[in-house]
Amino acid sequence: MxxxxxxxxxxxxxxxxxxxxxxxxxxxxxxxxxxxxxxxxxxxxxxxxxxxxxxxxxxxxxxxxxxxxxxxxxxxxxxxxxQAEFGAPAKYFNRGSVNGATATGRKLARQYANTLARVERATGVPGHIILAIWGRESGYGRVAIxxxxxxxxxxxxxxxxxxxxxxxxxxxxxxxxxxxxxxxxxxxxxxxxALGQPQFMPSSFLKYAADGNGDGRADIWRSEADTLASIGNYLARHGWVKGRDWGFEVRVPPSVSCTLEGPDQGRRITQWAAMGITRVNGKAFPSHEARGEGFLLMPAGRNGPAFIVTPNFYVLKDYNMSDLYALFVGHVGDRIAYGMGDFEGRWGNVGRMYRSDIAAMQRGLQAMGHDVGGADGLPGFKTRRSIGRWQEARGGRATCFPEPGMKAVLGR
Incomplete structure (x- = not known):
């Protein structure tokens, strides 16, 4: 995926x-x-x-x-x-896509309530998360394949x-x-x-497709029950932790560097809170979450919303290796289940660069000894924080996202 x-x-x-x-x-x-x-x-x-x-x-x-x-x-x-995830965050989270996926997801949550409850009991994966993936992959089975x-x-x-x-x-x-x-x-x-409504590659089908209606087949093309069971099984087999959320939108104070982002820099959520990171809704982190490990996620650096995510976020990312994809799924799932509104943070205007320009910056950072995750033109977390570390080393404020003006310095 x-x-x-x-x-x-x-x-x-x-x-x-x-x-x-x-x-x-x-x-x-x-x-x-x-x-x-x-x-x-x-x-x-x-x-x-x-x-x-x-x-x-x-x-x-x-x-x-x-x-x-x-x-x-x-x-x-x-x-x-x-793939739409290869674009500006604001475009990815456009109101039409988010609202459409939410409205349809709520209707289908009622229609397939029994099936979703059965899958959740079997896999530990919440039904609203399964629905959000179904919606993102194939428009809830309505997009032609x-x-x-x-x-x-x-x-x-x-x-x-x-x-x-x-x-x-x-x-x-x-x-x-x-x-x-x-x-x-x-x-x-x-x-x-990629096959069917969950968009499994064939090898993934052989590993994770499930029979959700008991007919002895895993028909992810025509059976909604099989589709929902297969998505739940995929996430469970990739390590979904029952009882944990995927993450929380937060405010990150200037004293906390965006270079602390990444799945290899986790710490207890209580530690993040002690550094001054708070939830945007003003509530405390749930006690069972606060004791667990969390990770800073800033997919647009200082130019967009920030999150403390749990290991379950990276299970969602296993489905499609995109921070924006996993974030979209978690966000739409929350809107389906809890009536959540838009993110508080706003996406900055960060979508007007060529991938080749970012690759040139990555090569420049690599020459300085930074691990950018490969000079592929994709500003993943390693590239974002490498930019931030470079900015800080120059005595500047870390924004942790490529900007057009950087190419003249880094892309030589």
Missing amino acids: RYVVLLLGLLSLAPLPASAQDRARIEAQFQNWLSQTVWPRAKAKGVSRGTFNAAFNGVRLNWDLPDLVPPGSRTTTPKRQR PHNAFEVLGTKGFMSTRAEYFTDELIAALQIAQAGHAPSGAMKSSWAG
Whole structure:
């Protein structure tokens, strides 16, 4: 499944083979790869010839997918930045998305109350958190999932920048079909190969998909009960701590540096409170939470809301490796269950930089010895606090977020 990131810079790449002759030749190579490479591996995993043939009946290469590297080519298709979490925080938390997910979630909380209660008893994961993930992943099952999973995974397994990974996922998808979980013609996926309403990659399906209605299948395409049970099982298996919240919006005084952010700098919540961090609603931290470990989260540095989060926040992040994703899920879940309002903190205007500019800053910080988590253009917590430490070392106030003016100094 799936770091706060700003706008992606334009890529200049050579085009893929365009002639019909080139594509026909590569298509023949693809069909040979299916029979000579994929079929033996699938057969070894118990996939029947009938299942295999049905899966690939009429399947051809999809040249519209991103990150393709055709045989004999050194060029790739552009990396399409389709995931919304790779954008400005304010846009991610736009009122329409938050209010829509909340309103629908409240209705479905009533409609599926018994199912959600059953899943919560089995997994310890609150129903409102499961609902919020369902809403974020597929609009509560209302967003069309348009692609043939075997076409997507076959294409990317044959000629993508991560061919080995997608070939493994293709074999897993065939195992799912063999087991009869997906109804005929319903093995639908996203452009990246994520399946069904919870958007599980096939390997995750094999590990975490659950039968929520007792019919012996885990139909995450058509069954709401199976979808909810599968999401709950995923979070439970990733370490959700029963009885703990995901986190709390807080006020961080100037005396507390934003460089203290990160899952590797945890301390008891009572210690954070002793440093002057308070909840925005004026209430004390719940006693059972105060004794537990908490972590400072400032996804836009000093330019946005701040939070003390629990280990459960990072379980949500396991579902999709984005601070904003996990924060959205927790926030919408709270709104569904408790009628919470908007964050008190406001997102600053931090979304007008190219990813390539941030990568240049990261390389500059790396040259100074900072651990930024990789020069990938993604301002995750390691990059944010490295910027803050650099600012403090220069005698300035730490803001812990990339700014356009920094490129002239860090990006040289």
